[in-house]
Amino acid sequence: MPMSRLRTDDELKRLRERWTDPAFATARDSLLEQAETALAADLRPVGEAGGWGHAFHCPDHVVPLEFDPSGPPQHRCPVDGKLWQGEDFDGGWRCALNGRIMGGIQACATVVAAVGPEAGDRRLAYPREILLDYAERYPNLPPSGRWAGKGKITGQGLEEAVWAIGACRVYDAIRDQLSDADRTMIETGLLRGLAAHLTDQLFGKIHNIECWQLSALAHLGVILDDDDLIALAVDGETGLTAQFAEGILDDGWWAEGSPTYHYYMLSGALAAAAALRERRPAFLETRGLRDMLLTPLSMIRSDFSLPATNDGWNSIAFPYGLAQYAGHYEQGYGLWPDPRFAEVLAACYAQGTPRTGEAALALGPDLTDVAAPAAWPLKTVHPTSGYAILADDHRYLLLKYGPHGGGHGHPDKLQLDLWADGVRLAPDAGSPAYTSPLQGPWIRQTLSHNTVLLDQTSQPEAEGTLINFRDPAEHPYGLAEASVTWPEDPDAVAGRQGSWLREPRRTHVPAYAGAELRRSVLWTADYFVDLVRVEAPQEVPIDLAWHHRGVLLGRDDLEPVDWRPPDETYAILSEVHRLAPQDQEWQLSWEVEGVTTRLWAHDPEGTEVITATTPGNPPAEPQSTVLRRAHGRAARFGAVIETSRGPGRIDAVEWEDRGETLIVSVRLPDRTDSWTLPASGVAT
Ligand SMILES: [Zn+2]
Ligand SMILES: [Zn+2]
Known part of the structure; x- marks a missing residue:
């Protein structure tokens, strides 16, 4: 039986074609540069479990602390230079380290997916060594965390899920070029470990965090060819299907009352939909899922921003706040080739956002003849939200x-x-x-x-x-x-929101x-x-x-x-x-x-x-x-x-x-x- 994959044949074919297409040179060069930067930095995991990523912020200025790869005992605020120390900051630093490593190996892995063995030894060796390294450590890392579940590489079930999705995608890109022994090691030590840990973290409520954890389990189920894991992620009592049925309101918004969380939940949901498209094609038809990409457009202001209601970073309320979500529309277009997604992308890129990322290369539309709309029709009442x-x-x-x-x-x-x-x-x-x-x-x-x-x-x-x-x-x-x-x-x-985490x-x-x-x-x-x-x-x-x-x-x-x-x-x-x-x-x-x-x-x-x-x-x-x-x-x-x-x-x-x-x-x-x-x- 062929191994099940996260990237489809069509997707890989498009990625390879566009890799040499001058129209996509910016996306390609930016991935190559990220991979080079990662290889030069050569970050490696440390022995201790990660902490809470949000803790790696200056409490005074609420900005991320400076990341020093040497792992110093004190961490510097970029605003006033004040040094912060203590286990919370160190744990946050380790979470940041693991996140940076993941970013680096993902860039290398995308290059490998695009050009195969021609990617060169280093671009394959680095993600391989890193996955093997984590595979050895993961079983022995203690779960830690104070808020919304625990992580091992990170300090939260949510952060662990996001990291796990990255690990699955890296493995998907390089697996063909690994030995059987390497595969066994990565699958048993790391991927099975992540699946067991994230299963433990499920809290059985409708919430964006649960969606991310379920999305990670769906990825793990696909890459490990494990139908039980896929069923848990999709069909469970508060599985992805239930999350969408209850969490997407009749007016199309995710029920947390926040455009930022709407898009954040959608990140995990789109990743899950992409991961499941061959094993569970019907999942793409889930009520409201595709239209989650359209709902914000019906409320958007003329500078492509949205009010920052409830929790959520207010960058969405700034001019062209929509553009930070261009990647969602690239990915969405790959799942449901809707011309409106292409128009959103044309609008985002017309105002200067560079078109980058693997999704642009592998899933996004040809934008050659797509005009950016000046506005979208405003829906003046969103009755459920x-x-x-x-x-x-x-x-x-x-x-x-x-x-x-x-x-x-x-x-x-x-x-x-x-x-x-x-x-x-x-x-x-x-x-x-x-x-x-x-x-x-x-x-x-x-x-x-x-x-x-x-x-x-x-x-x-x-x-x-x-x-x-x-x-x-x-x-x-x-x-x-x-x-x-x-x-x-x-x-x-x-x-009304009795099943909600509150x-x-x-x-x-x-x-x-x-x-x-x-x-x-x-x-x-x-x-x-x-x-x-x-x-x-x-x-x-x-x-x-x-x-x-x-x-x-x-x-x-x-x-x-x-x-x-x-x-x-x-x-x-x-x-x-x-x-x-x-x-x-x-x-x-x-x-x-x-x-x-x-x-x-x-x-x-x-x-x-x-x-x-x-x-x-x-x-x-x-x-x-x-x-x-x-x-x-x-x-x-x-x-x-x-x-x-x-x-x-x-x-x-x-x-x-x-x-x-x-x-x-x-x-x-x-x-x-x-x-x-x-x-x-x-x-x-
Ligand atoms: Zn500060
Ligand atoms: Zn508020």
């Missing part, structure tokens, strides 16, 4: 109301994320590194989001509802209106029992009106937070505040001031990267308006925070928000409080708009 988007040709506002998102969720119901003219203005911060000291007190709290918190306490997990939506492209004005209520008895509500988190906070938030955004071509209505079961402080990047403009009348933060979250606020006690109306402006935001507000009587500086993301980038603090059992906050490059168009905003109803008039050079903001019901 709970995203409502109001947008036009230069602005994009997200109202997020959906389910929590499991362990990677943030308590951010009804938050806004504002972007305009290519600039993140009032964004969701996403996550800095998990070792950031801001994770617990700030990033994972409601206060760091543009929404409401009661009694100075983060929102308990909840899922909101979209009440009204009108697309501004189809109506005289746009409207997005969502609400969220917290049950009086949280135990009475069955968790963090232990308080779900019952008395201030929220029976509370309701409702947010309505009215959208015009010139500005939008933001109305937030709150009903609380008891009299509590009601805080509405707003975080804007850049600087608060021209307010020299701010008063210092004797700031007494109730907890570590409020203690993150620095340079705390307040607007002079005033009537209920005020106006503030911010500027960042040439875009100005002007906000005219109307607050409940007695509202205190607090300004402060808080960390953005990266944390070294400060942002301007405004906290509107009312007291009571109900509150209605109104705002008119205009963004512009250069001067804005609004001449004046006038508020008229008629008790039940708030009327706001917005005066522009050519017209005056009047909006009715009722205490309850629909704003018009």
Whole structure:
């Protein structure tokens, strides 16, 4: 029986043809260079088990520490040169070492796959020696790790799975040129060892980490010709099929509520689909799997970025954030030759991202006649994930109301994320590194989001509802209106994500029992009106937070505040001031990267308006925070928000409080708009 392979014959044929095709010279040369660099460095495994990769970061600056191949007792921060030492850092260094070795042998192995024995002795010898070395060590390495499972070469089940997929692909590329004795050694010592260890790490929940572990087991099952292992990976109770059935929501998003984790999970899923395509061709038809590549395009901003909601690095929110995922579309095209994937790639490469990687050579499309689209059709409501988007040709506002998102969720119901003219203005911060000291007190709290918190306490997990939506492209004005209520008895509500891995988190906070938030955004071509209505079961402080990047403009009348933060979250606020006690109306402006935001507000009587500086993301980038603090059992906050490059168009905003109803008039050079903001019901 022929050995089963991770790379198909077609794929290898294309890789070999393109290796000498001038159109792919960049990809080829970059792989050759990576292989040369690896051979020159000649990194070798060390005796001890690896630690947690995230630990190899400077705790102060949340950047990776400098990697010194000699394995020094202290590790240097690249920002200020400070030296860090201790077992966590050493373990992180070993994990980084094993990752670098894997990167190097993968590059060598791809060259071997592309040119066979002509790759030269060294390019074959290095990955061979490394796999044999690990094969000898692996059985004796102790499992270690504190978070989300254990590794042996790494410090986590997830990191071990990613490493294992690399090991399988290296072995797949060089196996034909190894002796029987070498193969037996690598298969029994390393690959069987990885399979046994990763099987132990399965935790039986729907989660991106489990997908990676299952993907690694699928790779191992294919390369070891082991149907039982493949069945465990694919058909198990929480196997890959179940992961997709439950984890891919009806609107096409991975259920963790984060574009970054959507793509991260997709990396493991695409690798699994590619590994399984000959043994389990039906797997490619799994509901939602192929379309995971298309879903983000339906929410993308005109600079090919996406809001960084929930956990996940915020690089996706930067201009052309999509381009970092070009490899997914190369691989996806090889599995399902969809012309839209080719268009994504044309768009990514048109803005300067180099076309590199084995997937571009072996699986990607011919892009010769493919034009980059200027935009993709925007889907304004993603009902299961709970995203409502109001947008036009230069602005994009997200109202997020959906389910929590499991362990990677943030308590951010009804938050806004504002972007305009290519600039993140009032964004969701996403996550800095998990070792950031801001994770617990700030990033994972409601206060760091543009929404409401009661009694100075983060929102308990909840899922909101979209009440009204009108697309501004189809109506005289746009409207997005969502609400969220917290049950009086949280135990009475069955968790929709019961099979999800979640963090232990308080779900019952008395201030929220029976509370309701409702947010309505009215959208015009010139500005939008933001109305937030709150009903609380008891009299509590009601805080509405707003975080804007850049600087608060021209307010020299701010008063210092004797700031007494109730907890570590409020203690993150620095340079705390307040607007002079005033009537209920005020106006503030911010500027960042040439875009100005002007906000005219109307607050409940007695509202205190607090300004402060808080960390953005990266944390070294400060942002301007405004906290509107009312007291009571109900509150209605109104705002008119205009963004512009250069001067804005609004001449004046006038508020008229008629008790039940708030009327706001917005005066522009050519017209005056009047909006009715009722205490309850629909704003018009
Ligand atoms: Zn540092
Ligand atoms: Zn968040």
